Amino acid sequence: MEKKTVIVCCASSMITSTMAVAKIKEIAAACGAPEPRIIQCKFSEVQGNLTSNHVDFIVPTGKLKGVETGNVPVIKGTAFVTGVGEDKAKAEIEAQLKA
């Protein structure tokens, strides 16, 4: 499995994205995938980070608006804040980490 690069993003105060980052690292450790390189940023910085990095997938903790993500998969990370639908989000992230 190759090491992935993930953008984890939220509104502005870096709070909900930090919760998601912790979960993604946990998921990687639990499924034996290499810990991904994580680019943590604000929604407003996603477009720039997509341009300057090779990104495997994006985990926003809210709706990404006005961002051209092309064919980079987007996995909703709100579940890591609310706990609702967390198993599904975990499975999606595990699949991306192992891809």
Added chain:
Amino acid sequence: MTLNLRPEDILLHVQANSCEEVLRLVSSHLLEEGKVKQSYEEHLVDREREYPTGLALGRFNVAIPHTDYQYANTTQLLVAILEKPVEWHNMEDSDETIPVRAVILSVFDKPEHQIEALQQIMSVLQNQELVARIIASDSAQQVIEFFD
């Protein structure tokens, strides 16, 4: 770290018709107590407009509004239980609204306090049974105990 909840900032039976009305009401409550700066209210309302904080948790939805640390003088929570549900924009999809009965406002004056506080709040809120009991509380002390 324990969550800082104070009886004077547990507001029960709050009457409001909109999310903005709730935010203005709680801001002026905190301003009167000297816990936030004058500019807190506008920043809180603006941030909510741009990045909504309604959380669809199931039967009882909750909102967790907050803004940056520069506008507050303290680190604590304010809890507002609404008399009737208020439509709130969903964090996951801001085009959608969900009815909210409880508002947990996280006030903080140092950014490093915020993440741990939110994790603790969420561990309470992920338990719908507990949320139901918080909403039905008839005293501030009861609400505080549920967060313990």
